[in-house]
Amino acid sequence: MSDPITLIIPDDPEPQDPWLMTFADMVSLLFAFFVILYTMSAVNASKYQNLQEALRESFTGKPAMGKPAKELNINEIVGTAKEASKNKNNDTKVNEELSAITTQMNAYINEHNLGSKVSTFIDERGVVIKIADDLLFAPGDANLSQKSEIFVNYLVGLIHEFPYPLRVEGHTDNTPIQTSRYPSNWELSTARACNVVRTFIERGGSPALFSAEGFAQYRPIASNTTPSGKSKNRRVELIFKKESVAQAIKNHGNTNTPYNTTIPPFTP
Numbered sequence: 001m002s003d004p005i006t007l008i009i010p011d012d013p014e015p016q017d018p019w020l021m022t023f024a025d026m027v028s029l030l031f032a033f034f035v036i037l038y039t040m041s042a043v044n045a046s047k048y049q050n051l052q053e054a055l056r057e058s059f060t061g062k063p064a065m066g067k068p069a070k071e072l073n074i075n076e077i078v079g080t081a082k083e084a085s086k087n088k089n090n091d092t093k094v095n096e097e098l099s100a101i102t103t104q105m106n107a108y109i110n111e112h113n114l115g116s117k118v119s120t121f122i123d124e125r126g127v128v129i130k131i132a133d134d135l136l137f138a139p140g141d142a143n144l145s146q147k148s149e150i151f152v153n154y155l156v157g158l159i160h161e162f163p164y165p166l167r168v169e170g171h172t173d174n175t176p177i178q179t180s181r182y183p184s185n186w187e188l189s190t191a192r193a194c195n196v197v198r199t200f201i202e203r204g205g206s207p208a209l210f211s212a213e214g215f216a217q218y219r220p221i222a223s224n225t226t227p228s229g230k231s232k233n234r235r236v237e238l239i240f241k242k243e244s245v246a247q248a249i250k251n252h253g254n255t256n257t258p259y260n261t262t263i264p265p266f267t268p
Contacts, residue, residue, distance in 0.1 A: 104158065117135045
């Protein structure tokens with residue numbers, strides 16, 4: 001009689017496709033890696049530190065610098081990525097608004113041949129509209145002149161179209177002034193800035209949008225040793241600050257009236 005056949009079943013049989021587990025791990029790691037790269041442009045410092053420690057522990061098996069291990073929270077990483085994307089979209093809207101203000105202002109300057117009196121540009125502060133003093137004021141005076149009326153009306157319309165926070169700065173040259181009304185260039189430069197702001201408000205601008213500052217002769221953009229340099233230094237600057245525009249868009253969305261929706265329509 002023949003011996004019975006004995007079947008030997010291994011305790012832990014090999015899976016039919018052993019590569020699948022390794023492949024799945026690799027795909028998960030690649031996903032996490034690219035999500036991390038995407039979030040690098042807007043990283044929260046504390047979250048990044050936690051992430052760094054979690055990754056170090058994952059690869060070494062030891063907590064970093066003796067600190068407790070932090071869990072790698074993929075939902076937190078994805079949330080940071082969404083926040084970074086939102087910030088990038090906001091930056092795009094801000095740049096579009098600044099460019100629109102500059103483009104419109106430059107078109108008006110070219111149309112009315114004001115290139116020698118007005119210039120508009122974007123710098124680290126935001127949009128700067130630089131206006132020669134004699135386009136707005138008589139010498140030594142802070143009241144807006146009659147000949148400035150058309151240009152000021154255009155500026156009011158521009159502010160209604162782009163109602164973002166606006167800083168108005170007054171600047172003079174270094175020629176001393178001493179009158180009963182303006183004892184020094186400080187009073188003259190500040191009064192000029194304040195009168196521009198007051199005019200904007202009287203013509204429908206929201207008071208919450210404006211600020212006025214006077215710098216006398218202490219922020220020159222040219223040498224005060226020549227008549228040409230003095231002329232350049234006597235100016236008023238209107239500044240749509242980039243961070244203020246960004247905050248307005250972030251708080252209220254990219255609308256035409258982010259601060260004051262009750263401003264009446266302006267007709268030049």
